[in-house]
Structures are given as structure tokens and as C-alpha cells.
Amino acid sequence: MATRIGMDTIELQTPVFAESYAAVGGALENGGLLQGKLARVFDDATLGLDSWEKAEAQLQQAAADAALLRAGRKGADVDLHIAGDLLGQCSASMFAGRGLGIPFAGVYGACSTMALSMAMGALMLESGAVGTVLAGTSSHFCAAEKQFRQPLEYGGQRPPTAQWTATAAGAVLLSAAGDAPKITQLQFGRVVDLGVKDAHNMGAAMAPAAANTIGAFFRDTRTMPADYDLILTGDLGLxxxxxxxxxxxxxxxxxxxxxxxDCGLLLYHEEQANEINAGASGCGCSAAVLCGEILPLIAAGHLTRVLFVATGALLSSVSPLQGESIPAVAHAVLIEGQK
Amino acid sequence: MQTSTEQYKTMVETASPNSPLAINMLKAFACGGAVCVLGEGLGLLYARLGADDERTRTLVAITLIALTAVLTALGVFDKIARHAGAGTIVPITGFANAVTSPAMEFQSEGRILGTGANIFKLAGPVLVYGGGAAVLYGVIYWLMHR
Structure with a gap:
């Protein structure tokens, strides 16, 4: 049984393993850190489909398919699929789920979804209720712009604090038995709001939530930053x-x-900075960096203790217009390799 | 010590880089000026072709709107506007782009409830308050010249 340590952190008595993982992305995402590390690259932002929303669903399904393929499993072998995304009603995940045929639980954590779905999956696995869980998420630049900002071809200027929603998806197949990487501790973050109202400054809106989760994690586990090889935040940007x-x-x-x-600062190259301003964002940002770069490094023994803290800005498409500030949340997952 | 909302506001202001105002204004001035020069050139052209003053003004506006719509459809306008800023938003080019871009974006929801319902999503406020202001001005004008 999982036990609570301190106020907010949960420790798994038996670890949960990342059996396989995969990241997919667009041409821009293949230009930086993840060059050559994506399971599939889609040069056409539409993925050959007739809407951005369909393209994102396809993106998420491609990541899930790649993770399943690497594990040598079929959808029918998986007990539970936990996923979410930024689109209304988590539609990219729902439509990806339609193609996968796995019992499905949708979650919404905005850009924190990768950590949220992994944390929930790990707990369910540890309880013994399921034997394998597919956790995943996606984001698509064009679909996110359409929903939260302006039409793609609108000629507006982006402020230097704005971040670029990654067109990417990641999926992890979690299993009760196996080898490193393994999840040993996790924390569901509290919703924190320090009054930031600028929807073009998501990093500022999410930083208090990240600080709260990381601070609480160190307090509960009686550790400090030096006890980790890597403290990886989701998409705080510059x-x-x-x-x-x-x-x-x-x-x-x-x-x-x-x-x-920070995944938001890792995903793209500096030469791409003209377009992306303060860094990358979106559910797919931390998902792709984790699944495409970090988990393979842990599996290869280059990293042993990684605290993955994905952050999400919990605004809706109407809340900023109603004068609301932006609440944010950060969920943490401790991923360990072979000692 | 817990950081307060007020303290955090100051921290965010310090940490957030400002838009490069001087360069942005200079670019907007140059690009906005270029749009006006283009308009003036078109005006001279149409006048030479024999159009009267009123028709020339209409033709210039139509040409700039059509040009913007084509550049928006080709995916070029937003790349120019990223640098031009107010230089392309304030002239009639901005209005044309604000109508064309949602019309393209919402094609996937169909001709009626997609393009039709969303085409004035961005330009709607201009139409509502522009029209409102015109009515108000008309009433004042009528009262003064009665």
C-alpha cells in the first residue's frame, strides 16, 4: 500500500516501472534537443487531416502506438489508459482513446498532465487493481492558439514573456513489474494563485505552484536539491x-x-528563440522531453534520481476575460534508475 | 516567509522582459508608412486611369483589403505583422486580416457555424462600436444642423 509521508507526498511501497515510452512531435520539435529521438516526426502540422483538433488526436495516438510497439504489446494487453490535453473536454485524448480501445480515464491538469497521469497510474498499479497503465498527453500549437488565443494567421505581436505551445505528444506504459526507470514517490500539488492575470506570461503564473510542490516535496521527504541528479520542471520557461x-x-x-x-527551455534550440520567445509550453512539452530524452537517460544509467515536476496553468478560454487571475498546479513524480 | 500577491507582482515585473518599445515603434512607423505610400501610389494610379476622387478612394481601399486577404491566405501576412505590429494592424490591412484569419481558422467547423459565425470574431467589436460611434456622430450632426 502507498503511504503518505509528511503532509503532501505519497510513497509507493512497491515501485512502479516505466516499461516503455515514446515521444512524437512536429518539425520544430525535431529541431532541438529531441532531434533524432522522436518515435515519429510529422513535418505537416495538419498530419494530413482537415482540422488541428484531429491532428492533435492523431499525434497522441501515434505516441501511444509507439510506446505500445516498443513494449511489444497491443492495446488489448493494457488495463487502463489515463490521458488528458488542453483542448475543450480533453477531446484529443478522447478521440485518441477511440482508436486505442483501452478502458479510459480522462484527466485535466493543463500542462501538468504528464506528471498527473503518471502519478494516478502509479497509484492504481500499486493498489493492484490494474497491471498495466498507459499514461499520456499531447498539445498542438495551432489547436491551442485557436482555442486560447487568436486565429493562426492573425497578424498580432507576441510579447517576450509569451511561450510557444509544443506540437508534441508523449506516452509511458507503466507496469507493476520490470526494470528501471521506476516511480517511487509522488505528490499531487495544490492549486496556487499569486494573482498573475497576464495570459501571455504563463511561466510567472505557474512558478508559485512549482515552488509550492517542490518545497513541500523536499520538506516531506527530508531531502534537498543536491539529493537529486535532476529537478525537471515542466514548462516554466525563462x-x-x-x-x-x-x-x-x-x-x-x-x-x-x-x-x-526546465523542459520549456530544453525543447527548442536557442536559434529558434526568435519565434518561441520565453520558451516552450503545452502538455506535449514536458511529455516529449521526459519520454524522448530523460527516461532513456535514466534507463541507460546516466541519471538515477529525477524529480519530474510538470506545471499547469488552469485558466479557461473565458476566465481571463472575466477578470480572473490564473490558478496553477504542479504535480511531482520521483523517477529513479538503477542505483 | 510566504511571498504575498503584492510582493510577487513586483517580482514578476522585474523578471519579465519588456517588449522592445523603441524598435517596435520604429518598425511600426516604417511599415505603417509603407502601407500609406502604397495606398498613395495606388491612388495616383487610379486617378491617372481616369477615376474621380471618390471612386479612387474606394478602389484604393478595395485593393489594400484584397492584397491583405491574399497575403493572409498565403500565410505571409502574420509573418510581416510580427515585425510591423501597429504598422499593419491600424491601417485597413489590419481590419482585412482580422476578418480573413478567423474565416480561414474556423473553416473546419463548416461554412455556416464555422466561417459564418466566427468571421467577425475579431472585427466584431470594431463593427459594433464603429457603427455605434457613427450613429452618435450622426445624431449630433443632425442636432447641430437642424
């Missing part, structure tokens, strides 16, 4: 990463070192 360091220091007395990295 502005949010800076604010996270300040908040952890002022509110928790924790100084983050160079072992903190």
Missing part, C-alpha cells in the same frame, strides 16, 4: 524558471542549483 528560484529561496529557504532544468 521568466518562470527565474521566479521559481526566487520563490523557493524566499518561501522555503531552498537554493536550486544547476541540476534544475
Amino acid at each position: 521568466v518562470g524558471s527565474d521566479l521559481l528560484r526566487q520563490l523557493l529561496l524566499s518561501d522555503w529557504g531552498v537554493a536550486l542549483g544547476n541540476n534544475h532544468k
Whole structure:
């Protein structure tokens, strides 16, 4: 049985294993860190379909199919599919689920979905209720712009704090038995809101949630940043990463070192910075970096203790217009390799 | 110590880079000026072809709108506008782009409830308040010249 340690953190008595994992993405996502590491690359943003929403569903299904293929499993072998995305009613996940035929549980955590779906999957596996769980998420630049911002061809200017929604998806097949990487501890974050209203500054909106989850995780587990090879935040970008360091220091007395990295700053190359401004974002950002780069590094023994903290901005398409500030959440999963 | 909302506001302002205002304004001035020069050139052309003043003005506006619509459809306009900013948004080009871009975007929801319902999604406020202002001005004008 999983046990609670401290106020917020949950420890798994028997670890849960990442049996296989895969990331897919668009041409831009294949240009940076993940070059050559994506299971599939889609050069055409439409994926040959007639809407951005269908393209995103296809993207998510492609990641799921790739993860299943790598494990040598079929959809029928999987007991539960947990997924979510940014689109209304999590439609990309639902439509991907239609093609997979696995019992499905939809979740919404905005860009924190990869950590959320993995944490929920790990708990269900540990309970013994299921033997394998497919956890995944996706985002698509064009679909997200259409829903949350302006039409794609609208001639607006993006402020330097704006982030670029990644066109990418990731999927992890979790299993009760197997080899590293393994999930040993996790934490569902609290919803935190420090009053940021600027929907073009998501990093600033999410940094307090990340600081709260990371600070609470260190407190509960009696650890400090040096105890980890990598503290990987989801998509705080340039502005949010800076604010996270300040908040952890002022509110928790924790100084983050160079072992903190942010997927939003890892995904794209610096030469792509003209377009992406303050970094990458979207559910697919942390999902693709985790599944395409970090999990393989853990499996190969290059990393042994990675605290994965994906962050999500919980605004809706109407809440900023109603004058609401942006609540955010961060979920943490501790992923370990062979000691 | 817990950071307060007020303290965090200051931290965010310090941490967030500002838009490069001077460069943006310079680019907007140059691009907006270029649109006006183009309009003026078209005006001279139509006048030479024999159009009277009123018809020339209409033809210039139609040409700029058509040009913007084509550039938007080709996916070029937003790339120019990323640099031009207000230089392309404020002239009639901005209005044309604001109508064309949602018309393209919502094609996937069909001609009626997609394109038809969303075509004025961005330009709607201009139509509503522009029309409203025109009515108000008309009433004042009528009262003064009665």
C-alpha cells in the first residue's frame, strides 16, 4: 500500500516501472534537443487531416502506438489508459482513446498532465487493481492558439514573456513489474494563485505552484536539491524558471542549483528563440522531453534520481476575460534508475 | 516567509522582459508608412486611369483589403505583422486580416457555424462600436444642423 509521508507526498511501497515510452512531435520539435529521438516526426502540422483538433488526436495516438510497439504489446494487453490535453473536454485524448480501445480515464491538469497521469497510474498499479497503465498527453500549437488565443494567421505581436505551445505528444506504459526507470514517490500539488492575470506570461503564473510542490516535496521527504541528479520542471520557461528560484529561496529557504532544468527551455534550440520567445509550453512539452530524452537517460544509467515536476496553468478560454487571475498546479513524480 | 500577491507582482515585473518599445515603434512607423505610400501610389494610379476622387478612394481601399486577404491566405501576412505590429494592424490591412484569419481558422467547423459565425470574431467589436460611434456622430450632426 502507498503511504503518505509528511503532509503532501505519497510513497509507493512497491515501485512502479516505466516499461516503455515514446515521444512524437512536429518539425520544430525535431529541431532541438529531441532531434533524432522522436518515435515519429510529422513535418505537416495538419498530419494530413482537415482540422488541428484531429491532428492533435492523431499525434497522441501515434505516441501511444509507439510506446505500445516498443513494449511489444497491443492495446488489448493494457488495463487502463489515463490521458488528458488542453483542448475543450480533453477531446484529443478522447478521440485518441477511440482508436486505442483501452478502458479510459480522462484527466485535466493543463500542462501538468504528464506528471498527473503518471502519478494516478502509479497509484492504481500499486493498489493492484490494474497491471498495466498507459499514461499520456499531447498539445498542438495551432489547436491551442485557436482555442486560447487568436486565429493562426492573425497578424498580432507576441510579447517576450509569451511561450510557444509544443506540437508534441508523449506516452509511458507503466507496469507493476520490470526494470528501471521506476516511480517511487509522488505528490499531487495544490492549486496556487499569486494573482498573475497576464495570459501571455504563463511561466510567472505557474512558478508559485512549482515552488509550492517542490518545497513541500523536499520538506516531506527530508531531502534537498543536491539529493537529486535532476529537478525537471515542466514548462516554466525563462521568466518562470527565474521566479521559481526566487520563490523557493524566499518561501522555503531552498537554493536550486544547476541540476534544475526546465523542459520549456530544453525543447527548442536557442536559434529558434526568435519565434518561441520565453520558451516552450503545452502538455506535449514536458511529455516529449521526459519520454524522448530523460527516461532513456535514466534507463541507460546516466541519471538515477529525477524529480519530474510538470506545471499547469488552469485558466479557461473565458476566465481571463472575466477578470480572473490564473490558478496553477504542479504535480511531482520521483523517477529513479538503477542505483 | 510566504511571498504575498503584492510582493510577487513586483517580482514578476522585474523578471519579465519588456517588449522592445523603441524598435517596435520604429518598425511600426516604417511599415505603417509603407502601407500609406502604397495606398498613395495606388491612388495616383487610379486617378491617372481616369477615376474621380471618390471612386479612387474606394478602389484604393478595395485593393489594400484584397492584397491583405491574399497575403493572409498565403500565410505571409502574420509573418510581416510580427515585425510591423501597429504598422499593419491600424491601417485597413489590419481590419482585412482580422476578418480573413478567423474565416480561414474556423473553416473546419463548416461554412455556416464555422466561417459564418466566427468571421467577425475579431472585427466584431470594431463593427459594433464603429457603427455605434457613427450613429452618435450622426445624431449630433443632425442636432447641430437642424
